[in-house]
Amino acid sequence: MATKVMEVVKGLDLKRYMGRWYEIACFPSRFQPSDGVNTRATYTLGDDGAIRVLNETWSGGKRSFIEGTAYKADPNSDEAKLKILSRKNDMDDEIYKELVEKAKDEGYDVSKLQKTPHTNPAPEGEGPEDTKGVWWLKSLLGK
Template sequence: MSKKAMEVVKNIDLARYMGRWYEIASFPSRFQPKNGMNTRATYTLKDDGTVNVLNETWSDGKRGFIEGTAYKADPKSDEAKLKVKFYVPPFLPIIPVTGDYWVLYLDDDYQYALIGQPSRSYLWILCRQNHLDEETYNKLVEKAKEEGYDVTKLKKTAHTNPPPEAEDAPEDKKGVWWLKSLLGK
């Protein structure tokens, strides 16, 4: 069965897209801590036009994180198809691993987004707040379904209020799961 080409957001304003996004729901990876919560991503635009990516999650009170770089897959294209590169292991930059990051939906105010990639094995619903109203959530799920995703695999991410401050938590040294989950290995 041939699936139609995925629709990707065009003419994204990367500068506006920067900042912190909370993971509202995602396809869980078997490497991700089952009890991972308060998962979020922080994007910072660098002078060379690439994006610094900081992914964080909390598990058993410990903060796990991995940093990487995102950049447009094709600088000439107007489509929001990014590549994200992490180095594994995070503290020893030896093996760069690259994954796809396609923005499938983004509201006009850059407040919530649907992120996928060509294999349809991964899906993320992100929001500037750590909660999203049911109507908007369902709209994003519907959009994912239209793009050929098996939305029954979506699992909502638990968040605490207020969200934790990074400095408060002891570090989780096993932060390799981000990378594995990105690669689907």
Template sequence: MAMQVVRNLDLERYAGRWYEIACFPSRFQPKTGTNTRATYTLNPDGTVKVVNETWADGRRGHIEGTAWRADPASDEAKLKILCRQPHMDESVYKELVERAKEEGYDVSKLRKTAHPDPPPESEQSPRDGGMWWVKSIFGK
């Protein structure tokens, strides 16, 4: 299925902390993961530093990477649905799920992400090799 793309993405506005509200489970993501979030930081060269974090069994798992536009001349970007707060209004969530269903996604597989105790903004832990998923932010 072809994913609809975002046009004219404002990277400065997109940068910062985002919380995962729901996801399609991935074999790379812990089944017991909570407080999942992503932080995007603009780099001087136009790329974006990506830090994905989740907490499972009291330990922080994380992965860092760099994202860039697959076609620098294009104004298109593919993004996952996230929220600036750990919780989303239920009516907004239902509207987004319905929109995903209309786009052809099997929303029965969608799993809400728990945020029982969001860690502080500046949470830093030793690098514990938290191997889990990397999802494409930009590109095809």
């Protein structure tokens, strides 16, 4: 748990934030499969200002996904809280170590941080879908 208050991004340019981002590392979550690879998020800005979110991961060779919509918590503010992601599906080890050290300095317990495996090249298209249910629901049920 962080001991400091997270600083917010000021003057966020939403259009620059749109597109595909790859998860480089994460803390284990019951909402994601433990064997997930190639985890990524794609953000699309709608005409109404809402952000369409597509989260994808591959588990057992099948694509699982969840779609949603994000909004700024305060539309009148130029501040935003964001998750650290990367435009590429890999990261230089030295940069990764620096970012982990920065998180540690901010008070985060990085001992449970796990790097997310990615294949090169990254999967294109949607691939076969997981027909047994969405991954986050299955993870809640421990399957």
